[in-house]
Structure formats: structure tokens, C-alpha cells
Amino acid sequence: MGRWKPDARGRLEKAALELYNHQGFDATTVAEIAARAGLTERTFYRHFADKREVLFPGDNPLPDTLAKAAATAPGALAPLEVVNHALIEAAPVFEERADLVRQRQAVIAANPELQERELAKLAALASTLARALRERGLETTTAALAAEIGLAAFKIACERWVTDRDGHTLAQYIQETLDTARHLTARDDVRCTGQEEVA
Amino acid sequence: MGRWKPDARGRLEKAALELYNHQGFDATTVAEIAARAGLTERTFYRHFADKREVLFPGDNPLPDTLAKAAATAPGALAPLEVVNHALIEAAPVFEERADLVRQRQAVIAANPELQERELAKLAALASTLARALRERGLETTTAALAAEIGLAAFKIACERWVTDRDGHTLAQYIQETLDTARHLTARDDVRCTGQEEVA
DNA sequence: GGCCCCGATGTCAGTTCGTGACATCACCAT
DNA sequence: ATGGTGATGTCACGAACTGACATCGGGGCC
Numbered sequence: 448m449g450r451w452k453p454d455a456r457g458r459l460e461k462a463a464l465e466l467y468n469h470q471g472f473d474a475t476t477v478a479e480i481a482a483r484a485g486l487t488e489r490t491f492y493r494h495f496a497d498k499r500e501v502l503f504p505g506d507n508p509l510p511d512t513l514a515k516a517a518a519t520a521p522g523a524l525a526p527l528e529v530v531n532h533a534l535i536e537a538a539p540v541f542e543e544r545a546d547l548v549r550q551r552q553a554v555i556a557a558n559p560e561l562q563e564r565e566l567a568k569l570a571a572l573a574s575t576l577a578r579a580l581r582e583r584g585l586e587t588t589t590a591a592l593a594a595e596i597g598l599a600a601f602k603i604a605c606e607r608w609v610t611d612r613d614g615h616t617l618a619q620y621i622q623e624t625l626d627t628a629r630h631l632t633a634r635d636d637v638r639c640t641g642q643e644e645v646a
Numbered sequence: 647m648g649r650w651k652p653d654a655r656g657r658l659e660k661a662a663l664e665l666y667n668h669q670g671f672d673a674t675t676v677a678e679i680a681a682r683a684g685l686t687e688r689t690f691y692r693h694f695a696d697k698r699e700v701l702f703p704g705d706n707p708l709p710d711t712l713a714k715a716a717a718t719a720p721g722a723l724a725p726l727e728v729v730n731h732a733l734i735e736a737a738p739v740f741e742e743r744a745d746l747v748r749q750r751q752a753v754i755a756a757n758p759e760l761q762e763r764e765l766a767k768l769a770a771l772a773s774t775l776a777r778a779l780r781e782r783g784l785e786t787t788t789a790a791l792a793a794e795i796g797l798a799a800f801k802i803a804c805e806r807w808v809t810d811r812d813g814h815t816l817a818q819y820i821q822e823t824l825d826t827a828r829h830l831t832a833r834d835d836v837r838c839t840g841q842e843e844v845a
Numbered sequence: 846g847g848c849c850c851c852g853a854t855g856t857c858a859g860t861t862c863g864t865g866a867c868a869t870c871a872c873c874a875t
Numbered sequence: 876a877t878g879g880t881g882a883t884g885t886c887a888c889g890a891a892c893t894g895a896c897a898t899c900g901g902g903g904c905c
Contacts (some may be wrong), residue, residue: 449900449901450899450900451853476891477892486855488892489855489856490854493854562769588823592798592799596795596827603794627791629831631791632832634722648872650882675860686883686884686885687863688863688886689884691864697863850904854898856896859894861890861891861892862891863890867886868885873878874877
């Protein structure tokens with residue numbers, strides 16, 4: 448057995464999530480988190496840049512998953528279909544960790560500072576996706592917009608997935624939300640394809 | 647003449663922008679800002695919630711402008727056209743303050759903490775716009791998505807307007823970017839209005 | 846085996862952010 | 876004139892972060 452208990456980082460993440468959940472983000476000090484993990488405050492800051500970052504795993508597989516899926520999507524797809532494909536590929540990353548994701552979301556939803564950080568992470572994700580799209584040959588603006596639309600849809604879908612308890616899968620919500628996006632240019636008193644749409 | 651020099655808040659905003667510009671956000675302390683404005687640190691915090699907030703005017707007319715424009719847009723417009731209308735209405739708010747906006751953007755672009763705050767402000771704006779759209783009778787998801795897409799387009803357009811020196815107007819960039827968005831969301835096997843769309 | 850470097854952690858002191866409590870004092874309405 | 880009001884100042888403090896240096900077990904090397 449080593450000099451220290453293993454997985455200090457993991458212990459800090461766990462302690463932080465528990466404390467944030469139980470007594471709120473503001474009411475929790477970094478010293479408390481460290482103590483609960485059997486470490487010191489200084490060590491916390493060696494693993495995480497700040498008090499918020501502990502909720503956003505450093506080994507987040509999402510950017511890579513998204514980028515790879517975007518890169519390997521069939522070549523003939525329209526921009527938004529590439530994004531659709533990538534998001535559906537990435538959905539399992541969340542679905543496998545459903546419990547953890549829900550706990551995280553509850554904490555984040557309760558605190559504006561954490562929401563800010565969440566938005567920053569999503570923006571970084573959009574930026575990554577946009578780069579992958581550009582590397583498929585898309586124009587800068589087209590790529591950026593498609594990525595932003597995709598992430599917006601993902602965000603909305605994720606919210607509904609976390610909230611609603613209909614047993615729907617995240618992928619289903621993503622699909623639905625992106626379908627809505629595809630209807631956005633249509634006036635609601637028009638039948639574009641002859642199929643019925645909401646009044 | 648009053649007991650104090652007038653417009654303490656304005657002086658703080660000015661001092662902060664100058665210092666952030668000159669020596670960077672991190673290297674500037676709140677005490678410095680207050681001193682330059684002829685006030686104390688404590689007074690700074692009576693006017694602004696934190697060190698970042700001083701860059702984001704409290705009397706920001708954008709939310710109201712956007713909401714009103716969305717509310718008063720012609721009734722038959724497609725969701726994205728309402729958003730388009732609202733954004734074009736709001737553009738002058740930025741164009742009138744071009745110098746200030748550019749200075750602010752330079753400071754923000756140089757600091758991740760400020761970018762986070764900027765994203766939060768944009769998200770709040772999107773939320774406001776979404777509410778206005780719902781009050782026009784749009785579905786929750788449709789409204790949220792249209793608002794997010796609109797703000798994404800606005801963000802991208804704003805970036806290009808601030809960066810490029812082609813003499814284009816912000817409204818023009820918005821129009822261009824939203825055109826791109828229309829092509830992205832339009833199902834390419836459908837002709838909603840009879841006008842030609844990209845293949 | 847003995848030696849030594851490495852790297853994760855601890856210790857400590859210090860700066861800055863942000864807040865609560867209370868003091869001040871020109872202005873204004875009565 | 877008098878007392879209330881509101882923007883500011885003063886002080887004290889906790890908590891977020893950071894730099895510099897100490898500690899010490901483990902693993903490689905001879």
C-alpha cells in the first residue's frame with residue numbers, strides 16, 4: 448500500500464458533490480471538502496483550478512466523442528445532420544451516468560456561479576464541434592452556427608431528459624428537439640410537406 | 647453642488663474599463679478601481695455585485711428592446727423571422743455605442759472569467775427572448791430553440807462586426823448569419839415559400 | 846542492500862475578493 | 876431648526892486562491 452490512500456482526485460470529487468448537495472455550494476468551504484476527503488485545502492487546488500471545477504470532470508470524454516463522431520459521419524450529410532449524428536453518438540456518455548448527471552444538474556441548477564461554468568463548458572464543446580465541422584470542409588460561419596444550434600438542442604434535450612420521468616431516452620429527446628429546429632423556418636400556418644403540424 | 651462628485655457608478659465603470667484595458671483584468675484590484683474613481687472599495691461593491699459585473703451595464707436596454715420588438719412583430723411570421731425582426735431592431739443599441747462595445751469586447755476576449763459572465767448574460771437574454779416568443783403563442787421548445795439560435799447568430803454576427811473592418815453594419819452581419827441559419831434548418835427537400843434554396 | 850531522485854502531499858504566510866455592522870454628514874422636507 | 880434619508884466611509888472578518896518551501900514513501904540504479 449502506497450504512502451497515501453489512492454484516488455485523491457476521485458475522493459475530492461465525491462466529497463464535493465455530497466457536500467454541495469447536502470448544504471449547498473455557497474455554504475460549503477474548500478477546507479471542508481478537503482477534510483472530508485482526508486486531504487488539505489492546498490491539495491484540492493492542486494487537482495482543481497477552483498471550487499467550481501470539481502463538478503466538471505477533467506477526463507470528460509464528450510469533446511472527443513463529439514469530434515470523432517462528427518469527423519466519421521457519412522460524407523453526403525447536410526451540416527445539421529452531421530451534428531445530429533454526432534449528438535446521438537454522444538448521448539450514451541450521459542445515459543450511462545444518469546444518476547451522477549442528475550445529481551450534478553441539481554447542484555448546478557441551484558447556483559448561478561455553477562451555471563456560468565456550465566455555460567462555459569458548453570461553449571467550449573460548441574467550439575470543438577465547430578472545428579470538427581470545419582475540418583469536414585464547412586465554411587466557418589456555417590460550422591459555428593450548426594455547432595451552436597446542435598448544442599442548444601442538446602442543452603434543451605438534456606434538461607427535459609433530466610426533468611421529465613417519461614422513461615424517454617436522451618437520444619429521443621435530442622431527435623425531437625432537432626426536428627423542432629428543422630421546422631423553425633416554417634410559418635405555423637403553413638403545411639410545408641403536406642403532413643399535419645401543430646396549429 | 648452635492649456632497650459627493652456626481653455619477654459615482656459611471657466613474658467606477660470608466661475607471662475599471664481603463665484599468666482592465668491597460669493592465670489586464672487579473673492585475674487590477676477593486677481597490678485600485680475605487681481609488682481611481684475617488685471612492686473606496688466598499689462603495690464599489692455597493693454599485694456592482696462583483697469585479698466582473700462592472701463591465702456589464704445595469705441599465706442594459708437590450709432585454710427590453712428585444713422583448714418589445716419580438717412582441718410587436720407582425721403576427722404571421724415564422725419563429726425565426728420574429729427573432730430576425732427583433733435582432734435587427736436591437737442592433738442600433740450596439741451600433742450607437744460602437745467604440746465602447748469594441749473596448750469591452752477586447753477586455754472580455756482577454757479573460758476567461760469575463761467570457762463566462764458574458765455567456766451568462768447572453769443566456770439570460772435568450773431566456774428573455776424565449777419568454778417573449780412564448781407569449782406570442784409559440785410552444786416552449788420552439789420558443790427556446792428559436793431564441794437560442796437567434797442569440798447564437800447575434801453572437802457570431804457581433805464577433806464579425808467587432809473584428810472585421812469592412813464598414814459593414816451590425817444589422818447586415820445579423821442578416822447574413824441568420825440567412826445561413828435558415829439554410830441550415832430548412833429541410834433541403836422542401837420548398838416552403840417557393841423561393842429557391844441551396845441544393 | 847544502500848542511495849537518490851521524484852512526485853504527491855503538507856505547512857505556512859500572504860493577497861484579494863466580497864460582506865456585515867456601524868459611523869458620518871450634506872441635503873431636504875416639514 | 877430639526878430630524879430623517881441615503882450615499883459614502885471605516886473596520887473587521889471569513890473564505891478563495893497562490894507561491895515557497897518542507898516532508899517522505901516508492902522506485903530506479905549501482
